[in-house]
Amino acid sequence: MGxxxxxxxxxxxxxxxxxxxxxxxPYYKEYNMxxxxxxxxxxxxxxxxxxxxxxxxxxxxxxxxxxxxxxIKVNGRSTLACKESMKDMIELFGNEIILEPLSIKRxxxxxxxxxxxxxxxHAKVQPFLVxxxxxxxxxxxxxxxxxxxxxMDADLCIQCGACHYACPVxxxxxxxxxxxxxxxxxxxEADVRDEAGTSRLSEVNxxxxxxxxxxxxxxxxxxxxxxxxxxxKITKLHNMIFAKAVATNNVxxxxxxxxxxxxxxxxxxxxxxLVRYSEGNIGVLKHxxxxxxxxxxxxxxxxxxxxxxxxxxxxxKLVKSSSTAKF
Amino acid sequence: MEKLRYALFTxxxxxxxxxxxxxxxxxxxxxLGIELIELTEASCCGASHLQDYDDFLSLVLNARxxxxxxxxxxxxxxxxxxxxxxxxxxxxxxDNNAELxxxxxxxxxxVGLEYKGTxxxxxxxxxxxxxxxxxxxxxxxxxxxSQFNIAPFYGCHNIRPxxxxxxxxxxxxxxxNPTSLDxxxxxxxxxxxxxxxxxxCCGFHAELQAxxxxxxxxxNAVAGAMDANADWMVTPCPLCHLKLDTQTHHASVAIxxxxxxxxxxxxxxxxxALGCTNEELGLKHHVTKVDFI
Numbered sequence: 001m002g003x004x005x006x007x008x009x010x011x012x013x014x015x016x017x018x019x020x021x022x023x024x025x026p027y028y029k030e031y032n033m034x035x036x037x038x039x040x041x042x043x044x045x046x047x048x049x050x051x052x053x054x055x056x057x058x059x060x061x062x063x064x065x066x067x068x069x070x071x072i073k074v075n076g077r078s079t080l081a082c083k084e085s086m087k088d089m090i091e092l093f094g095n096e097i098i099l100e101p102l103s104i105k106r107x108x109x110x111x112x113x114x115x116x117x118x119x120x121x122h123a124k125v126q127p128f129l130v131x132x133x134x135x136x137x138x139x140x141x142x143x144x145x146x147x148x149x150x151x152m153d154a155d156l157c158i159q160c161g162a163c164h165y166a167c168p169v170x171x172x173x174x175x176x177x178x179x180x181x182x183x184x185x186x187x188x189e190a191d192v193r194d195e196a197g198t199s200r201l202s203e204v205n206x207x208x209x210x211x212x213x214x215x216x217x218x219x220x221x222x223x224x225x226x227x228x229x230x231x232x233k234i235t236k237l238h239n240m241i242f243a244k245a246v247a248t249n250n251v252x253x254x255x256x257x258x259x260x261x262x263x264x265x266x267x268x269x270x271x272x273x274l275v276r277y278s279e280g281n282i283g284v285l286k287h288x289x290x291x292x293x294x295x296x297x298x299x300x301x302x303x304x305x306x307x308x309x310x311x312x313x314x315x316x317k318l319v320k321s322s323s324t325a326k327f
Numbered sequence: 328m329e330k331l332r333y334a335l336f337t338x339x340x341x342x343x344x345x346x347x348x349x350x351x352x353x354x355x356x357x358x359l360g361i362e363l364i365e366l367t368e369a370s371c372c373g374a375s376h377l378q379d380y381d382d383f384l385s386l387v388l389n390a391r392x393x394x395x396x397x398x399x400x401x402x403x404x405x406x407x408x409x410x411x412x413x414x415x416x417x418x419x420x421x422d423n424n425a426e427l428x429x430x431x432x433x434x435x436x437x438v439g440l441e442y443k444g445t446x447x448x449x450x451x452x453x454x455x456x457x458x459x460x461x462x463x464x465x466x467x468x469x470x471x472x473s474q475f476n477i478a479p480f481y482g483c484h485n486i487r488p489x490x491x492x493x494x495x496x497x498x499x500x501x502x503x504n505p506t507s508l509d510x511x512x513x514x515x516x517x518x519x520x521x522x523x524x525x526x527x528c529c530g531f532h533a534e535l536q537a538x539x540x541x542x543x544x545x546x547n548a549v550a551g552a553m554d555a556n557a558d559w560m561v562t563p564c565p566l567c568h569l570k571l572d573t574q575t576h577h578a579s580v581a582i583x584x585x586x587x588x589x590x591x592x593x594x595x596x597x598x599x600a601l602g603c604t605n606e607e608l609g610l611k612h613h614v615t616k617v618d619f620i
């Protein structure tokens with residue numbers, strides 16, 4: 001103690017303002033403030049309300065990164081306002097800080113959004129333990145530390161929605177369940193006490209809404225304030241879908257399996273064959289116009305010219321001996 | 328300065344759908360005096376999809392690729408963001424988990440190989456910035472790109488997840504405000520364009536499974552660059568390149584607006600500034616015509 005020095009900086013905040021009851025369109029209001037190196041984003045929200053405009057609205061509760069109420073976007077980055085240091089934000093984005101709700105299209109009043117879609121999708125995965133509880137057990141139901149490890153911190157999720165509204169697929173596809181719902185699905189799928197059978201996995205296996213529509217951008221991993229790492233859980237769900245034979249024969253599953261076939265044959269990926277194998281002989285036809293354009297530019301390798309990795313026998317041997325999945 | 332030498336993991340697209348990426352990589356390396364020893368033994372990295380089906384097999388194959396770089400005693404350089412992610416993630420997981428590393432090595436041992444963890448894995452973009460140096464690039468520029476507004480498109484797998492950033496380049500890049508590609512544009516004499524989509528997803532990995540989603544992401548990216556008054560785009564990722572270069576028709580239909588811009592590989596942009604010829608850089612291999620030269 002004693003040597004720590006508090007510094008201050010002048011910052012311009014551009015703050016999203018909107019009241020669904022009064023406004024047709026949102027607008028941004030500027031507030032200039034002196035910010036100390038000790039403050040977090042929530043302090044700024046408080047100061048806007050207390051010192052500038054009492055009508056300014058936002059959600060807050062625990063102030064300790066556990067209730068998940070205060071998630072907003074700072075310069076487009078999802079964050080928990082109560083955990084995020086202003087000093088770090090200024091370092092990253094400079095002295096012009098933009099404060100917006102997690103989802104502009106779901107804004108109700110200022111930072112407050114209608115999170116109904118988040119909760120509906122969350123509920124879809126049965127985010128609870130499905131188990132016939134013996135009301136008079138004769139012994140404890142022990143879960144080993146190793147079995148708890150298997151949850152891979154998925155149980156740390158506080159349902160703040162930071163990852164959900166950082167996901168570009170959620171933004172585009174209203175049916176997509178989103179990273180938080182998938183992390184919750186994994187949390188209970190990985191629980192040794194769970195008896196949901198394949199119902200939960202079948203839900204996240206559905207085309208358009210399930211894990212196969214993930215674009216693998218890693219925005220969810222960056223956004224999560226609790227290091228839940230949703231995309232890691234999405235990969236785990238992919239694996240479980242194959243392992244528990246929930247996978248259906250469709251373009252997405254064939255696409256994942258197709259890599260193995262190609263690597264076993266060439267070492268490298270046969271791009272054309274992967275598309276044909278994934279889409280099927282009829283589905284592949286929709287790619288023909290682009291393929292023709294690519295061919296004229298020398299971007300398509302014909303099957304008889306397909307390059308192969310050197311020491312291909314090693315690769316073939318490893319694919320055979322190291323394969324753990326069957327489908 | 329001692330001559331820079333790397334083991335080059337080309338990935339699959341360089342051998343197939345983006346021949347211009349391979350050509351420009353070698354042309355630029357040649358100009359800069361960087362020696363790239365191609366890992367011809369390498370297999371496909373699984374492109375972040377094989378692991379969905381068989382995570383262990385994906386680890387073994389990526390470890391095998393890195394083992395070959397280790398045999399040369401060289402840092403592995405990638406020229407594809409997704410190859411970079413899969414290789415670096417494999418390294419990260421094996422280097423931090425002795426049990427998993429032993430399991431993978433048990434398999435590699437069957438073909439007389441071992442993954443040790445001695446080679447770094449970095450994308451060519453960061454080899455150029457960190458090891459070669461942008462100041463030296465600036466000195467070598469013979470045809471500055473000063474007449475162009477250039478929109479950088481970073482590609483997810485070079486900037487996310489940030490847990491890999493410290494292992495893959497000297498100055499960790501922040502995924503919310505990346506600067507490397509902007510710095511390279513400036514070093515080449517160009518004007519870097521700022522726009523919201525520069526660090527966003529192009530949709531490539533869901534193109535077959537979720538074509539509408541993928542097309543909208545591509546459309547948004549090109550539209551963002553156009554609205555920021557860019558003359559062309561540049562990317563270090565051949566998968567982003569494929570999406571932005573060949574899929575603009577679907578993208579235009581999906582977002583209800585005609586979008587199209589020439590897209591250069593980062594190597595092609597650098598090559599132009601260094602005075603490589605259009606032929607050396609394979610500029611004729613683009614679906615969206617490179618019409619400004």
